[in-house]
Amino acid sequence: MFQFFKLNDPFRIIGVVFFLLLWTILYLVFADLPLTQLQMSWMLLGERLGDGLLFYRDLVDDTGPLSAGFFFLIDWIFGGSSLAYQIIGRILIFIQVIYWNSALIRYRVFDENTFIPAIVLLSLFHISFDMLSLSPALLGSTFVIFALSQLFSQTILQKESSEATLLIGIYGGLATGFHPIYIVFLPFLIIVGVTISGFSFRQLILSLIGYFTPLLLIVVYYFWSNGLEDFLRIWPLSFSSETYQFHTFATLGILFAFPLVLGFLGYFFGVLSKGASINQQKQRQILFFWAIFAGLAIFISRHHAALEMMVFLPLISYLITAFFLGVKKKLPLQIGFLGLVILLPLGSWWFWAENRSLQSQYFLKESANPQWPGKSVLVLDSDLSLYQDHSMKGPFLNYYLSQELLEKERTFARKVQLFRMINKQMPEVVYDPHGDFGQLLSQFKELERKYKMEKTNVFILK
Incomplete structure (x- = not known):
């Protein structure tokens, strides 16, 4: 050969x-x-x-x-x-x-x-x-x-x-x-x-x-x-x-x-x-x-x-x-x-x-029955496995890069941009295991009125 x-x-x-x-x-x-x-x-x-x-x-x-x-x-x-x-x-x-x-x-x-x-x-x-x-x-x-x-x-x-x-x-x-x-x-x-x-x-x-x-x-x-x-x-x-x-x-x-x-x-x-x-x-x-x-x-x-x-x-x-x-x-x-x-x-x-x-963090977890059938989801986590069963909606695809954006001190203009970014794509379900979305809602009262907490780390669009 x-x-x-x-x-x-x-x-x-x-x-x-x-x-x-x-x-x-x-x-x-x-x-x-x-x-x-x-x-x-x-x-x-x-x-x-x-x-x-x-x-x-x-x-x-x-x-x-x-x-x-x-x-x-x-x-x-x-x-x-x-x-x-x-x-x-x-x-x-x-x-x-x-x-x-x-x-x-x-x-x-x-x-x-x-x-x-x-x-x-x-x-x-x-x-x-x-x-x-x-x-x-x-x-x-x-x-x-x-x-x-x-x-x-x-x-x-x-x-x-x-x-x-x-x-x-x-x-x-x-x-x-x-x-x-x-x-x-x-x-x-x-x-x-x-x-x-x-x-x-x-x-x-x-x-x-x-x-x-x-x-x-x-x-x-x-x-x-x-x-x-x-x-x-x-x-x-x-x-x-x-x-x-x-x-x-x-x-x-x-x-x-x-x-x-x-x-x-x-x-x-x-x-x-x-x-x-x-x-x-x-x-x-x-x-x-x-x-x-x-x-x-x-x-x-x-x-x-x-x-x-x-x-x-x-x-x-x-x-x-x-x-x-x-x-x-x-x-x-x-x-x-x-x-x-x-x-x-x-x-x-x-x-x-x-x-x-050993590579469980690299591979997607096995697909299971959809937790929210027919609903669009935003996952604020590094694990994207939920997207196998749900359509994505929302601006934050890369979790760690999104954290860089969310945790920086923001001017009024940046706050307006961030609000528009989220308000343009309103996911029906937000999976928030680290509490990022909850902190965000406390800063934007208009968004807070649109979402309710269904259970710990899960927000549902009203």
Whole structure:
């Protein structure tokens, strides 16, 4: 199997497609893993935007604005289909895999032209099941892959390329628009562009213009939609709100253990032990710099989940490919390759199936009979399981970010905005286990007259 992908033959794409289809069918038919809290929030976001609401002004969440728009399109075309998220996610993964492999060949990152990077990167996406589904992290990482590939082009071209320089910035800006943690791409671009790629002042300015262009277009959209103030007020809070601790470092360590071992071996036996051209040294430095900024992205992320770790996949795939191409003994090659493409997906599948109870905060609880049949509900809690049986109504989707908004001292104008936000979407039932809504009602007497407490932590619209 290893020799099949080692050849530089376009027909090897068939093998990549077969691998992706095989594991897709196995996961979708037999895995039977429940929806996660994050997946539910993205589906709800798309649904609520389809009702004519404006993100940030009418809905409080920390999803990137471009991802929110994409989820709206998915809901508009497919409705609330979790299968659509699974299929579209795998299409994006296939695009990443083929583009990344083509870039490594085109810019001669390795001495051998091979499809090993493609199958390696595809296998790494199977570290965790949530990496395979559509998510802001996956949407953003697609453009990071595009940007890194364009940075590689700057290490090998002997003339200044304005198009590539502009594209690097545009891809980085789009990645940030899809997933806010990719804001780290801006300092990464400046440092790497100046120190490694040797950007001239003109190239640096051009790349910065490219980076800020998508973000400025987002600002213009919110300005014309009368939501700029809400965007500028809520978007920065997504970096300071409390973190959703879905996965522990122990869980992530178990999932990434085998790929990290192969990457460690690739560093010593494939990178250090082999000479490299000046261009290859620059490309290596770019990836190692990205690893540093990827770590910073994880630090500022408000969701500690396995899917956020895909920011490291380009570097890990590079190191593992270096291992496969640098080690000549057949036995370690076969063991490493079979372990990566077969045992890793199987091991991940087994881990999630056997440890579902340990990840109870990440998975939605099993659906039960609706507590308030036919009524719209607002859940002021991090657990969104109630939305499986009830439609959502109300502005507060991300609980921790909503707390940041609710607990801040408010001017009279902010109080008016908050009242309008709630009064525009009056949920029939408010589930308030932490007492946030009760405190809010005491500040807004008009709202207090519209709701009555049915039982502890539950308010009903009169």
